[in-house]
Amino acid sequence: MTSLADRLRTGLQVVLLCVFSSDSFAIEYDMRAGVTDLSQRVQGIHHMGFYVCVVVGIIVFGAMFYTMFAHRRSRHPQPAQFHESLTVEMIWTVIPILILIVMAIPATLALMEIEDNSNSDMTVLITASQWKWHYQYVEADIGYYSNIATPQDQIYNLEPKGVNYLLEVDRPLVLPTNKKIRFLTTSKDVIHSWWVPDFAVKQDAIPGFINEAWTRVDEPGVFRGQCTELCGKDHAFMPVVVEVIPEEEFDAWIADQRLAMALASETAVADRNKEWAMSELLPIGQNTFISHCATCHQTDGMGQGVKYPALAGSDITTGNIEDHLNRVMNGKEKTEMQAWAPQLTDLEIAAVITYERNSWGNDTGDVVQPMTVYSAR
Amino acid sequence: MSTHAPAESKYRNPILGFAARWLLTTNHKEIGTLYLWLSFVLFFIAGALAMLIRLELFQPGIQLVQPEFYNQLLTMHGLIMVFGAVMPAFVGLANWQIPMMIGAPDMALPRLNNFSFWILPFAFTLMLSSLFMEGGAPNFGWTFYAPLSTTYGPPSTDFFIFAIHMMGISSVLGSINIIVTILNLRAPGMTLMKMPLFVWTWLITAFLLIMVMPVLAGVVTMMLTDRHFGTSFFEAAGGGDPVLFQHIFWFFGHPEVYILILPGFGIASQIIPTFSRKKLFGYHSMVYATISIAILSFVVWGHHMFTTGMPLATELFFMYATMLIAVPTGVKVFNWVATMWSGSITFETPMLFAIGFVIMFTIGGFSGLMLALVPADFQYHDTYFVVAHFHYVLYPGAIFGTMAAVYYWLPKWTGHMYNERLGKFHFWVAMIGVNLTFFPMHFSGLAGMPRRVVDYSLQFADFNMLSSIGAMLLGTTQVLFLYIVIKTIRGGEKASDQVWEGAEGLEWTVPSPAPLHTFETPPDLEHVLNLAHDLNAEGPGSNE
Amino acid sequence: MNETPRYYVPDSSIWPIIGSTALFLTAFGAASFIHQSTEKVAAEGSYGEPIFYFGLAMIAVMMFGWFGRVINESLKGMVSDLLDRSFRMGMAWFIVSEVMFFAAFFGALFYARVISVPWLAGAGNNLQTHLHLWPDFADTWPLFMTPGGTSTEAMKAWGLPFINTVILVSSSVTVTFAHWALKKNRRTALKAWLFVTVALGAIFLTLQVVEYVHAYTELGLSLGAGIYGSTFFMLTGFHGAHVTMGTIMLLVMLLRCFRGHFTPDNHFAFEAASWYWHFVDVVWLFLFTFVYWF
Numbered sequence A: 001m002t003s004l005a006d007r008l009r010t011g012l013q014v015v016l017l018c019v020f021s022s023d024s025f026a027i028e029y030d031m032r033a034g035v036t037d038l039s040q041r042v043q044g045i046h047h048m049g050f051y052v053c054v055v056v057g058i059i060v061f062g063a064m065f066y067t068m069f070a071h072r073r074s075r076h077p078q079p080a081q082f083h084e085s086l087t088v089e090m091i092w093t094v095i096p097i098l099i100l101i102v103m104a105i106p107a108t109l110a111l112m113e114i115e116d117n118s119n120s121d122m123t124v125l126i127t128a129s130q131w132k133w134h135y136q137y138v139e140a141d142i143g144y145y146s147n148i149a150t151p152q153d154q155i156y157n158l159e160p161k162g163v164n165y166l167l168e169v170d171r172p173l174v175l176p177t178n179k180k181i182r183f184l185t186t187s188k189d190v191i192h193s194w195w196v197p198d199f200a201v202k203q204d205a206i207p208g209f210i211n212e213a214w215t216r217v218d219e220p221g222v223f224r225g226q227c228t229e230l231c232g233k234d235h236a237f238m239p240v241v242v243e244v245i246p247e248e249e250f251d252a253w254i255a256d257q258r259l260a261m262a263l264a265s266e267t268a269v270a271d272r273n274k275e276w277a278m279s280e281l282l283p284i285g286q287n288t289f290i291s292h293c294a295t296c297h298q299t300d301g302m303g304q305g306v307k308y309p310a311l312a313g314s315d316i317t318t319g320n321i322e323d324h325l326n327r328v329m330n331g332k333e334k335t336e337m338q339a340w341a342p343q344l345t346d347l348e349i350a351a352v353i354t355y356e357r358n359s360w361g362n363d364t365g366d367v368v369q370p371m372t373v374y375s376a377r
Numbered sequence B: 001m002s003t004h005a006p007a008e009s010k011y012r013n014p015i016l017g018f019a020a021r022w023l024l025t026t027n028h029k030e031i032g033t034l035y036l037w038l039s040f041v042l043f044f045i046a047g048a049l050a051m052l053i054r055l056e057l058f059q060p061g062i063q064l065v066q067p068e069f070y071n072q073l074l075t076m077h078g079l080i081m082v083f084g085a086v087m088p089a090f091v092g093l094a095n096w097q098i099p100m101m102i103g104a105p106d107m108a109l110p111r112l113n114n115f116s117f118w119i120l121p122f123a124f125t126l127m128l129s130s131l132f133m134e135g136g137a138p139n140f141g142w143t144f145y146a147p148l149s150t151t152y153g154p155p156s157t158d159f160f161i162f163a164i165h166m167m168g169i170s171s172v173l174g175s176i177n178i179i180v181t182i183l184n185l186r187a188p189g190m191t192l193m194k195m196p197l198f199v200w201t202w203l204i205t206a207f208l209l210i211m212v213m214p215v216l217a218g219v220v221t222m223m224l225t226d227r228h229f230g231t232s233f234f235e236a237a238g239g240g241d242p243v244l245f246q247h248i249f250w251f252f253g254h255p256e257v258y259i260l261i262l263p264g265f266g267i268a269s270q271i272i273p274t275f276s277r278k279k280l281f282g283y284h285s286m287v288y289a290t291i292s293i294a295i296l297s298f299v300v301w302g303h304h305m306f307t308t309g310m311p312l313a314t315e316l317f318f319m320y321a322t323m324l325i326a327v328p329t330g331v332k333v334f335n336w337v338a339t340m341w342s343g344s345i346t347f348e349t350p351m352l353f354a355i356g357f358v359i360m361f362t363i364g365g366f367s368g369l370m371l372a373l374v375p376a377d378f379q380y381h382d383t384y385f386v387v388a389h390f391h392y393v394l395y396p397g398a399i400f401g402t403m404a405a406v407y408y409w410l411p412k413w414t415g416h417m418y419n420e421r422l423g424k425f426h427f428w429v430a431m432i433g434v435n436l437t438f439f440p441m442h443f444s445g446l447a448g449m450p451r452r453v454v455d456y457s458l459q460f461a462d463f464n465m466l467s468s469i470g471a472m473l474l475g476t477t478q479v480l481f482l483y484i485v486i487k488t489i490r491g492g493e494k495a496s497d498q499v500w501e502g503a504e505g506l507e508w509t510v511p512s513p514a515p516l517h518t519f520e521t522p523p524d525l526e527h528v529l530n531l532a533h534d535l536n537a538e539g540p541g542s543n544e
Numbered sequence C: 001m002n003e004t005p006r007y008y009v010p011d012s013s014i015w016p017i018i019g020s021t022a023l024f025l026t027a028f029g030a031a032s033f034i035h036q037s038t039e040k041v042a043a044e045g046s047y048g049e050p051i052f053y054f055g056l057a058m059i060a061v062m063m064f065g066w067f068g069r070v071i072n073e074s075l076k077g078m079v080s081d082l083l084d085r086s087f088r089m090g091m092a093w094f095i096v097s098e099v100m101f102f103a104a105f106f107g108a109l110f111y112a113r114v115i116s117v118p119w120l121a122g123a124g125n126n127l128q129t130h131l132h133l134w135p136d137f138a139d140t141w142p143l144f145m146t147p148g149g150t151s152t153e154a155m156k157a158w159g160l161p162f163i164n165t166v167i168l169v170s171s172s173v174t175v176t177f178a179h180w181a182l183k184k185n186r187r188t189a190l191k192a193w194l195f196v197t198v199a200l201g202a203i204f205l206t207l208q209v210v211e212y213v214h215a216y217t218e219l220g221l222s223l224g225a226g227i228y229g230s231t232f233f234m235l236t237g238f239h240g241a242h243v244t245m246g247t248i249m250l251l252v253m254l255l256r257c258f259r260g261h262f263t264p265d266n267h268f269a270f271e272a273a274s275w276y277w278h279f280v281d282v283v284w285l286f287l288f289t290f291v292y293w294f
């Protein structure tokens, strides 16, 4: 982690750079051009808007500063008397209208193209929930969750922050180049917004409705964005990562995913037919807990405030296993405690429950088997 | 802020007397004072929350506040600034000035006036108390979008809803009073087209308030029933739509942002002519521009919702309508410049703030115009670029406007001149602070930093640090302002009745400090204004 | 210019602060009550409830005291023409604000009918919404079956609602008769017509209650019956609340008539009440058209 002094020094450098040179100014400060035709057009519109404003600004502020200088009392003791002129009023009504029309044209054209979702080559259904994305390849019928991968310790300044701090996920969305890809966005709980600046795509994910957007990327690469609609506590921790791979590789990738899914279900069968020992479950449970649960219930199981209950010594984690299973698998309606059954494997759920029941002073000694979870589904 | 003795004190006990005076008063000046102090206190509270926000954002990582609490801070900051700091400040100014400017003895409905004010402290008590409640304060942003605020809102949301109801009642009653005062209590000869622009802008602001505050009340009522009585306004499963919330909210919300600026326009239109020693350029077009802005403001709300999946035609409509607002607003800006043009300008503190207002507001307006371009808004929306936009129109707009007004009229209210050197110093530090705080936000927004985040990735670190440093500076200036105001109330150079040699208007014909009751009989407009005019004609410099 | 003060500026008054305290207690009580009555706190009983009722009572006291004082001033002839105009304008703008309150709910109604329900069924650019999320949902209004599967029956327009329309429209006519009578100083006719108006208001409200019971018990039409039920009850409910207010106002006017208040050219309060009554009438016509009929 950079120290405070370092930061201050960079801060100072930025100021100096702003003042003295513009081309060695390395950090980002403008809207990026992005990697699609549309994102570049959007940047063009942004620049157009910006320069129009700069020019109008120079004229208006120029006139103001001139008059402040030339007509200050010491130089201009006797004020003029005029206070009306229909002509100039007309001029400065009509000219802005013309400027606005000129600005509206490219914006309209670009917008019409942005909103044209027809003729797409493939469709991805993006379902948001607090605070992760689920990507479903509609035609290929595969889907998976994408969670933030930045460790809590980096966020809490206990570890140095990585380059892609907060902008990294466990499984990125993978897309092919040169295909018109249609995104359908929706949400399971509150409104989120899926944004990839490099594609100039920002689309709200609204529970109960589906919005459409599209992109076509020519170059492979990794593109990062974030959720941009306040969606609760971890709104800041809901990154979007898209990996664009050459179109030739994409089919192979899909096939791989298929294979992996088949494998995973085989493992799942094997896992649930196995009788697990507590010592085997605990490490798996701990990992699951840290990556999925700790953001609310905290690593020490103490929860946060009144809203996020402590699991250490709670009635549910030390009580009836049935209730515990039910709460974790089905969540609780209308709270942030969501249903984990669709998101985690039998083994993970079994492990995390075992872990919860035997940590932080909860020593029920209970071991929950994946089979139990499976039959509770 | 005046120091009059109560008109006739029935109470021997000084504490009881004091309480009775301020609790029961029906005097527009006293009520104005109450409004101004309340707004000042709430400004400090909301500002202190902003300081916490900025401290947390000083560096990447979570240092000071937990994400959950951060969201509460930001919600409270936004809500209290908008409803607690700016609106009451403007109503306070309206209370003090409108009767004096139109030659009325008081507001039209003085008891109602007291009622409108005293609802507010209670409403904000209710709102702020939620910070100490189980589950914390509202945490869904000042725009409280459903379903984050309905299904997922903390228990204190209900208190928040009722607090909004109370503020709504207060605003509507206050606005009724202002409209009626302006329409009914003008001194003979004070025709509508002779009214000072501050009065005009407030007339229109009050109209906007009456039109939109009830809509806000409606939408929070729907929230309440969705939360507790099973309705499904904002739930797709019942046939409603979360986006319906946004439509209703922004139908209120967009006119609301003009409510937060129009009185500021009025203030600038009072101050700039005074210190340019020249009549306001294009009075009529100023009035028509204000009216156009108000009308247009009802049909642009969709520009806050471009990413919600509206159909193309709707997006285009809202884009064009929004862009159109730049025209009347431009007319105002150009008229202010034309007013200064070839004047005889001096730069006392009110003028500095007014000029700062015009320049900085225009910058904020420019970024607003950029936001209106839908394709670009897809990139700007919900990033710090928006935060930069609205702080430019709100801080150097609404707050600078209020401060300009306070410096301008404080001598009239207290009978004392403020300390000019300190005032100027305040202005320059504030100017640096504002720009240092909010200008870098344009950059971090364009570079891709979402708003309403407690933590950000490393490439935004430098701009955020700058903003935070600026914010601390800006915070400090508020303390300076408080000091200057208190010092002026307690004493200082005696102010003349005219106060500013270039000033025109009825308020300058009454003594400084303005006595508790002014214009108990309507002034003879012709006579009074001619008198004032003659005084002016004696030439510049008579006041120094 | 003139000797007598043109303006009347009242002394300081105790009622506003009582009113704002009352409002605070009502709001605080209601908020506590509402979320205490749900969830686990219910068991502990609600301190919100008594506070809420106390607040309401205090508001009633405030109104009684405040209006009483204004009435007294008016009887003493302290109300100048100017003040009378202020009152009138104030009332008119207040009604404008009420119109906007209803506008919010009508807006929700139109949005549901024209936008959200068709969209959920796949209209406009929402085909995907229909296919992926609500494949079984069909667009009807009244919404017999919500996307989530709650069903209800529609309230028919030509039964009770139509009778209520007739009642309310006639009451608007009778209150105008009363006004004419007042202007011609025919006190008996005034009282009679006013009484009829109040009675019609009361009948309207009674029928409204009957209708609600019918809706809940027989039609399955409730607040929870989807957006149709939501808009139905919120609109008619708030309208009903306003009719109640209006009826009380007119009742007070009736009592004041018996006390001999009002003269042919000084009766602002009466007019305010009758304006209000016309306003609730007009709202009802919109309701009848868009909630029940079409």
Ligand code: HEA
Pocket (backbone or CB within 6 Å): A052, A053, A056, A060, A096, A097, A099, A100, B143, B257, B258, B260, B261, B303, B304, B322, B323, B325, B326, B327, B329, B330, B331, B333, B361, B362, B363, B364, B365, B366, B367, B368, B369, B371, B372, B373, B377, B380, B381, B382, B386, B389, B390, B393, B394, B397, B398
């Ligand atoms: C005082 C408050 C105020 C004012 C006056 C304005 C004024 C304007 N605003 Fe702003 N706005 C806000 C407060 C305000 N806004 C707030 C609080 C938000 C965020 C809400 C939230 O999400 O929390 C917001 C958000 C916001 C958005 C949504 C952004 C997003 O979330 O994606 C948009 C989009 O169009 C917008 C546009 C405009 C425009 C076009 C104006 C115009 O009125 C500006 C007109 C002025 C000028 C243009 C400058 C002067 C003119 C000239 C010199 C004439 C010549 C100029 C040209 C022809 C270029 N505003």
Ligand code: HEA
Pocket (backbone or CB within 6 Å): B043, B044, B045, B046, B047, B048, B050, B051, B053, B054, B074, B075, B077, B078, B079, B081, B082, B085, B086, B140, B141, B142, B143, B387, B391, B394, B395, B398, B399, B437, B451, B452, B453, B454, B467, B471, B472, B473, B474, B475, B476, B478, B479
């Ligand atoms: C009139 C309106 C107004 C005003 C004046 C301000 C003033 C300030 N605001 Fe803003 N702000 C909003 C309205 C306003 N704000 C709104 C509507 C939002 C959106 C909320 C949302 O997203 O829902 C917002 C959001 C917002 C954010 C974005 C948070 C986020 O998206 O995550 C930030 C971040 O920096 C910020 C900062 C500031 C700062 C530093 C000031 C400063 O100008 C404040 C200066 C004032 C003081 C500092 C107070 C006085 C002094 C003291 C209390 C003494 C103590 C001093 C020190 C400790 C130094 N505000």
Ligand code: CUA
Pocket (backbone or CB within 6 Å): A128, A131, A191, A192, A193, A227, A228, A229, A230, A231, A232, A234, A235, A236, A238
């Ligand atoms: Cu998801 Cu913000």
Ligand SMILES: [Cu+2]
Pocket (backbone or CB within 6 Å): B253, B254, B257, B300, B301, B303, B304
């Ligand atoms: Cu807006």
